[in-house]
Amino acid sequence: QKYFPGEYEIIQNGVDTQRFNPKNTPIEKFMDGKKNILFVGRLEDRKGLNLLLDVLPITASEIPNIRLIVVGDGPNKYAYQQQAEAIVKATGAEICFEGAVSAEQLPSYYKTADVFSSPAPYGESQGIVNLEAQASGVPPVCGDNPGYRTSVKSGVDGILVNPKDTQNYSNWLKIV
Numbered sequence: 001q002k003y004f005p006g007e008y009e010i011i012q013n014g015v016d017t018q019r020f021n022p023k024n025t026p027i028e029k030f031m032d033g034k035k036n037i038l039f040v041g042r043l044e045d046r047k048g049l050n051l052l053l054d055v056l057p058i059t060a061s062e063i064p065n066i067r068l069i070v071v072g073d074g075p076n077k078y079a080y081q082q083q084a085e086a087i088v089k090a091t092g093a094e095i096c097f098e099g100a101v102s103a104e105q106l107p108s109y110y111k112t113a114d115v116f117s118s119p120a121p122y123g124e125s126q127g128i129v130n131l132e133a134q135a136s137g138v139p140p141v142c143g144d145n146p147g148y149r150t151s152v153k154s155g156v157d158g159i160l161v162n163p164k165d166t167q168n169y170s171n172w173l174k175i176v
Contacts (some may be wrong), residue, residue, distance in 0.1 A: 012150060015131045022137035024111040031112070034067045034094065037173060038113035038138070040106070040129045041120070043074030048119035048143055050076070051163040053083045053095075055119075058170040060093040067094040071101050071109050110136035115173060118142045119163035127151045130158060141172045 001008065030036055037059075041047040049070065060066050070080070077097070084095040101109060110116065116133035118140065124147035130140040131151050142148050144160035152158040161169045 013126055013128060013131070015128065015135050017135050020107050020110060020132045020135035022111070024107040024136065026112040027105075027108050030067065030069065030096075034065045035063055035115075036113045037066065037068045038071065038109060038116045038133075039068065039118065040071045040109065040116070040132070041118060043070075043072050043077045043080055045076065046120060046123045047072075047074075048121055048163055049080055050083065051119040051121065051143075051169070052117055053080060053087060055163070055166045055169045055173065056087055056093055056095070057091050058166055059173045060087075060091040062170075062174055064092065067096065069109065069112065070095065070097045071099075071106070073100045106132075107136065110138050113138045116140045116142075117173065118148070119161070119169070120145060120148070121163055124148055134158065141169070 039049055039052055043049055056068060081097060087093060088095055110133055116138045118129050120143045122145050124145050127148045130142055130148060133140045134157055140152060140158035141161060142152060143163045152160055154160040159172045161172055163169050
């Protein structure tokens with residue numbers, strides 16, 4: 001508006017529902033009866049994987065047959081893998097770091113998930129990953145930040161949580 005005065009309407013981003021939809025084929029190696037939690041994102045603090053890893057022991061204590069599937073790469077990968085090793089050792093939960101996956105494979109990862117979680121506490125614009133999960137028929141449990149509030153109505157098409165409130169965050173991961 002500063003440079004071009006007028007009235008504006010914000011049009012949200014969308015996702016290709018031909019590509020992301022409930023009819024996609026899940027990844028066979030993960031279809032063994034375990035509850036699959038999916039994280040998709042850059043492995044850096046802003047995306048909040050560390051917060052999901054913090055809550056996983058609480059969730060695993062009540063759902064022993066749980067698996068976290070991590071899709072993405074980034075500067076904190078090694079630190080997150082170290083944190084994950086300690087969690088696996090303490091709880092028996094399974095944590096799989098899949099790295100960056102191809103655009104063709106990504107819809108199958110969503111289809112494999114029972115719940116999607118993107119706990120980013122700040123710095124998100126809209127959350128395309130949440131829209132991809134929704135289009136795939138997977139409920140998102142995500143950080144309650146201004147950007148995610150534009151794509152997720154808590155209690156309607158996903159859940160917004162304070163990812164630093166580990167007990168509440170864990171409760172929603174277990175319910176979904």
